[in-house]
Amino acid sequence: MNDAEMDFEMAASMGLSRAEWDLILDRLQRAPNLCELGIFSAMWSEHCSYKSSKRWLKTLPVDGPQVIEGPGENAGAVDIGDGLAAIFKIESHNHPSFIEPYQGAATGVGGILRDVFTMGARPVALLNALRFGAPDHEKTRHLLGGVVSGIGGYGNCIGIPTIGGEVNFDPSYNGNILVNAMAIGLANSDRIFRSAATGPGNPVIYVGAKTGRDGIHGATMASAEFSDETESKRPTVQVGDPFTGKLLMEACLELMASDSVLAIQDMGAAGLTSSSVEMASKGGLGMEMDLDLVPAREEAMSAYELMLSESQERMLMVLKPEATDIARQIFDKWDLDFMPIGKVTETGRLVLLKDGGVACDIPLDPLVDDAPEYDRPQADVPSRPILQSDSITSGAGIAPILRQMLASADLGSRRWVYEQYDSQVMADTIAGPGGDAGLIRIHGTNRGLAASTDCTPRYVEADPHTGGAQAVAEAWRNLSAIGARGLAITNNLNFGNPEKPDIMAQMAQSVLGMGDAARALDTPVVSGNVSLYNETDGNAILPCPVVGMVGAIDDIDKAVGNGLPHAGLSLVVIGQGQTCDDGWLGVSLYARMLADGPDAAPPPVDLDAEHRHGLFVQSLIADGHVVAAHDISDGGLAVALAEMCIAGRTGASITSPASGNLHGWAFGEDQGRYILAVKDGDAVMAAAAAQGLPASLIGTSIDSGELQFGGSDVISVEEMEHLVETTIPALMSGTGHTEG
Amino acid sequence: MSLSGLRVAVIVFPGSNCDRDMMVAIEQLAGRRPSLVWHKETTLDPVDLAIIPGGFSYGDYLRCGALAARAPIMESVLDHAARGGAVMGICNGFQILLETGLLPGVLVENAGLKYVCRNTSVEVVEGTASPFTEGLSPGQRMIIPVAHNEGNYFASDDDLQRLEDNGQVAFRYTESDIIGPANPNGAARNIAGILSANGRVLGMMPHPERAMSPALGSVDGATMLNATLQALAA
Numbered sequence: 001m002n003d004a005e006m007d008f009e010m011a012a013s014m015g016l017s018r019a020e021w022d023l024i025l026d027r028l029q030r031a032p033n034l035c036e037l038g039i040f041s042a043m044w045s046e047h048c049s050y051k052s053s054k055r056w057l058k059t060l061p062v063d064g065p066q067v068i069e070g071p072g073e074n075a076g077a078v079d080i081g082d083g084l085a086a087i088f089k090i091e092s093h094n095h096p097s098f099i100e101p102y103q104g105a106a107t108g109v110g111g112i113l114r115d116v117f118t119m120g121a122r123p124v125a126l127l128n129a130l131r132f133g134a135p136d137h138e139k140t141r142h143l144l145g146g147v148v149s150g151i152g153g154y155g156n157c158i159g160i161p162t163i164g165g166e167v168n169f170d171p172s173y174n175g176n177i178l179v180n181a182m183a184i185g186l187a188n189s190d191r192i193f194r195s196a197a198t199g200p201g202n203p204v205i206y207v208g209a210k211t212g213r214d215g216i217h218g219a220t221m222a223s224a225e226f227s228d229e230t231e232s233k234r235p236t237v238q239v240g241d242p243f244t245g246k247l248l249m250e251a252c253l254e255l256m257a258s259d260s261v262l263a264i265q266d267m268g269a270a271g272l273t274s275s276s277v278e279m280a281s282k283g284g285l286g287m288e289m290d291l292d293l294v295p296a297r298e299e300a301m302s303a304y305e306l307m308l309s310e311s312q313e314r315m316l317m318v319l320k321p322e323a324t325d326i327a328r329q330i331f332d333k334w335d336l337d338f339m340p341i342g343k344v345t346e347t348g349r350l351v352l353l354k355d356g357g358v359a360c361d362i363p364l365d366p367l368v369d370d371a372p373e374y375d376r377p378q379a380d381v382p383s384r385p386i387l388q389s390d391s392i393t394s395g396a397g398i399a400p401i402l403r404q405m406l407a408s409a410d411l412g413s414r415r416w417v418y419e420q421y422d423s424q425v426m427a428d429t430i431a432g433p434g435g436d437a438g439l440i441r442i443h444g445t446n447r448g449l450a451a452s453t454d455c456t457p458r459y460v461e462a463d464p465h466t467g468g469a470q471a472v473a474e475a476w477r478n479l480s481a482i483g484a485r486g487l488a489i490t491n492n493l494n495f496g497n498p499e500k501p502d503i504m505a506q507m508a509q510s511v512l513g514m515g516d517a518a519r520a521l522d523t524p525v526v527s528g529n530v531s532l533y534n535e536t537d538g539n540a541i542l543p544c545p546v547v548g549m550v551g552a553i554d555d556i557d558k559a560v561g562n563g564l565p566h567a568g569l570s571l572v573v574i575g576q577g578q579t580c581d582d583g584w585l586g587v588s589l590y591a592r593m594l595a596d597g598p599d600a601a602p603p604p605v606d607l608d609a610e611h612r613h614g615l616f617v618q619s620l621i622a623d624g625h626v627v628a629a630h631d632i633s634d635g636g637l638a639v640a641l642a643e644m645c646i647a648g649r650t651g652a653s654i655t656s657p658a659s660g661n662l663h664g665w666a667f668g669e670d671q672g673r674y675i676l677a678v679k680d681g682d683a684v685m686a687a688a689a690a691q692g693l694p695a696s697l698i699g700t701s702i703d704s705g706e707l708q709f710g711g712s713d714v715i716s717v718e719e720m721e722h723l724v725e726t727t728i729p730a731l732m733s734g735t736g737h738t739e740g
Numbered sequence: 741m742s743l744s745g746l747r748v749a750v751i752v753f754p755g756s757n758c759d760r761d762m763m764v765a766i767e768q769l770a771g772r773r774p775s776l777v778w779h780k781e782t783t784l785d786p787v788d789l790a791i792i793p794g795g796f797s798y799g800d801y802l803r804c805g806a807l808a809a810r811a812p813i814m815e816s817v818l819d820h821a822a823r824g825g826a827v828m829g830i831c832n833g834f835q836i837l838l839e840t841g842l843l844p845g846v847l848v849e850n851a852g853l854k855y856v857c858r859n860t861s862v863e864v865v866e867g868t869a870s871p872f873t874e875g876l877s878p879g880q881r882m883i884i885p886v887a888h889n890e891g892n893y894f895a896s897d898d899d900l901q902r903l904e905d906n907g908q909v910a911f912r913y914t915e916s917d918i919i920g921p922a923n924p925n926g927a928a929r930n931i932a933g934i935l936s937a938n939g940r941v942l943g944m945m946p947h948p949e950r951a952m953s954p955a956l957g958s959v960d961g962a963t964m965l966n967a968t969l970q971a972l973a974a
Contacts, residue, residue, distance in 0.1 A: 246754070
């Protein structure tokens with residue numbers, strides 16, 4: 001050993017507990033050196049080990065006839081027919097993006113793309129899920145601007161369309177934004193690459209960009225709470241280079257088309273450490289690497305720095321020995337480094353050589369299979385009362401309230417954001433951002449792949465189990481509303497400090513809810529990411545278990561958008577009967593905006609109804625009965641109608657219910673509902689009745705350019721468009737008002 | 741000549757990302773796949789049309805298009821143009837053509853200081869004889885998307901006037917009820933695309949290869965590219 005022995009103080013500074021330090025001493029039967037301790041600390045970080053979440057993640061459904069690859073690989077894979085697999089995953093880059101928004105977000109996109117093309121898939125779509133602090137918080141403009149620019153900076157350059165996402169605001173994210181990026185790729189089902197090393201003696205090859213001192217110990221930073229001092233951690237943020245990322249992607253896909261690669265893993269969080277450890281561990285083998293051979297960007301890098309660097313655009317591969325020359329030629333063509341740095345061994349150990357000595361020699365089992373796992377205590381989740389609509393509603397009409405809501409940052413158009421993303425490159429985008437779900441054509445076919453990212457954190461906070469289920473249900477609805485059938489999900493669990501029992505309860509209970517919904521809707525979880533310790537100075541974020549759902553549609557020409565294209569269409573609500581004239585206002589946007597959000601239960605999610613309503617809408621669309629469709633979510637029926645009018649620049653005349661609570665009816669956020677614009681309303685009502693589904697005919701699209709709720713309760717489409725289109729641009733130019 | 745007899749080459753630089761899209765678009769119209777020519781090549785086989793596609797050649801490092809303009813293959817492209825060969829540059833390809841000097845002026849950062857991706861309405865301008873416009877009608881409007889950070893066409897007033905007087909403005913952004921604000925990037929005189937003095941070289945910011953079918957939202961890119969191929973095959 002060529003390094004001094006470490007002590008607990010050093011281990012603690014890397015985020016390890018006393019018990020974990022004792023475990024290291026026990027497993028090694030000696031004290032680790034700096035490099036070894038760094039490797040333990042990275043592999044046992046929450047980010048790499050899932051030590052607090054694993055117990056709950058195991059409860060999620062991961063199987064189904066459509067599943068080719070569940071959680072555990074770089075990304076999940078789902079059979080989409082015709083011998084093709086959709087390969088996808090979502091991942092967070094929350095902490096780096098708060099410290100350095102452009103690079104943090106850009107490398108988030110780069111990292112998730114590598115996860116997908118590592119599996120042999122050509123990436124075809126990107127989505128994201130973003131959460132920022134209050135619109136009027138001093139940092140929001142800077143962070144939103146930087147993150148959006150960074151996401152675009154990477155995705156646009158590498159040439160993968162961003163087809164969807166969500167952006168929301170809440171003061172709980174003031175000091176801890178969320179930046180989750182999702183990528184989807186396509187591969188032949190029989191040409192999927194995995195990460196388990198095989199064949200002792202086979203060469204271990206480093207390819208891609210050189211290693212520098214950037215991002216050292218990023219995985220550990222991502223597993224700690226923020227404090228005022230965290231911003232001084234700027235050097236732990238990686239720097240992205242989408243140009244090199246593009247070259248690496250093309251070189252890897254070109255190499256994978258040959259028969260050369262036995263195993264491949266991208267160097268993401270914890271860089272060379274996690275890639276080598278996971279490859280060797282999954283193969284039940286060992287690995288030996290000579291760190292002096294690692295292509296380095298800087299002089300005199302230590303073993304610790306080389307192993308913990310999170311420099312971007314790097315991969316580790318195990319090649320067939322005879323394929324090395326072919327592989328080298330491909331990487332030469334793309335002007336990328338290609339360096340054999342070690343070999344697969346049978347030892348079950350990670351051995352690292354440096355400067356003529358042994359820098360690390362540790363068993364792999366304690367790092368992965370035998371890593372710490374915790375069953376952290378949970379607090380009871382208090383059950384909240386059901387909010388009585390009458391307790392917060394007024395006698396005002398619908399239009400004045402709608403005017404106020406549409407002007408909020410919650411409901412403002414995200415055009416300012418998504419026009420900075422190239423949504424059309426690859427020339428297969430059928431529906432980009434701004435609709436219910438993104439839709440791309442599967443290249444060379446008339447079939448489509450749809451995707452959406454969703455979560456409603458205020459529901460999760462109010463009732464984690466219901467909120468977790470609702471995230472899945474909303475994604476399912478968003479896909480159904482364009483005519484696509486959800487196939488599987490990836491999840492990104494963003495929570496505070498799991499060592500706090502109330503936070504732990506949020507995570508555990510929402511995962512259980514998510515699992516229930518994934519089972520009911522037959523959308524198993526095939527990949528995911530956990531981001532904990534999203535706190536600043538002890539204040540946790542609103543819990544945000546994001547769901548990214550991928551689905552399929554057999555004929556893209558049948559897909560519908562959410563804009564009312566012309567007058568004369570009947571408007572039918574699916575999921576709500578004619579007599580259902582009250583609505584669920586608890587934890588709604590209405591309650592938050594007008595009544596300061598009293599503690600209340602969120603709308604319940606009836607998973608069986610969600611499933612049936614979704615299948616019904618999908619079949620109506622497939623049969624060509626639907627001209628436009630929109631799911632009802634934030635802001636309820638009235639906001640959904642407004643969005644349909646704005647998107648299609650057409651008015652609508654709506655018949656409000658004669659009795660019941662008018663605001664509850666208009667702004668309630670009851671789940672499982674859609675608005676369909678159809679040519680033959682009676683036929684759709686009859687079809688719903690035949691299946692025993694609640695439905696109601698609420699009005700028609702009209703030429704007048706107004707959304708009319710009867711009498712003088714009217715708002716013009718032009719005014720609504722102006723309201724939604726001005727909020728975010730005004731916010732970003734510094735002239736914004738501060739509602740929401 | 742039938743369209744399938746046309747020889748079309750798409751030049752591929754490291755960082756090009758619309759090369760496949762253009763290849764697919766040309767194949768859709770001509771029934772024959774164009775050849776993809778790697779930037780390290782030093783000779784360009786005889787072609788009827790050389791296309792420089794969009795993307796971020798060399799990562800847009802130094803300056804958009806500056807490095808690609810000096811790539812090994814470009815000498816052959818310049819020779820092809822000098823012989824009166826047709827050259828079309830889309831987006832980053834337009835930037836590259838400006839850097840080679842085949843077209844005048846520069847493309848600077850968008851006036852909004854942001855990347856912009858959206859549909860634009862582009863009007864055909866009556867001008868000099870050119871295979872890129874002869875099959876289109878002056879005043880014809882086409883919906884074609886843009887996606888760029890540096891698409892703000894800029895030249896001196898004298899140069900702009902010379903372009904107008906010579907009929908070298910091919911396309912202008914224009915108002916449209918469907919699309920919203922006309923000019924997405926602040927380009928001088930709403931210029932979306934320009935021609936060389938002999939009409940044989942076109943540079944344009946909008947991406948016709950993305951407007952190839954109703955499902956993609958517009959067929960006007962197909963109309964424009966088809967007119968070009970027809971003219972070159974005539």
